[in-house]
Amino acid sequence: MLQDYRRLSAYTSEERIIPITRAALLKKLHEGARKAGVKEIRIHDLRHSHASLLIKAHCTPVEVADRLGHKDPSITLKIYSHMYAAQRTKIADMLDDMQE
Structure with missing residues (x-):
């Protein structure tokens, strides 16, 4: 860039x-x-905060990887997979609510 x-x-x-x-x-x-x-905090911690905010805003691993400059989204997932696990729980809850 x-x-x-x-x-x-x-x-x-x-x-x-x-x-x-x-x-x-x-x-x-x-x-x-x-x-x-x-x-x-360190300056690098701002990068992690930025990534966390993108994930909470429902950005895909590909979008976050692109924003952070990771060559492969698997790098992003390796570092931030715990945040995406929280997203999966929200999706499951949303699907449960749709059945009611």
Whole structure:
């Protein structure tokens, strides 16, 4: 995606694609956690939260894999299969409700 962005935009190699450094983002993340009185998390934890939200929004493993950049949805399922198990329970409950 970044390569497409560079190719299709007026991006030059001297510019930052993301206008914040990793260190600055981490500092803001930790400051926000401190102000909110919650546990500090790593930047990578935001990726897991993003994936979890997509799964709760009923996105398929293929859609989540594409969003996370996994080459194969089996990678996504290996990491997040427990979340999809919860979805299966909801589906079973929904089918039970339809029979009533």
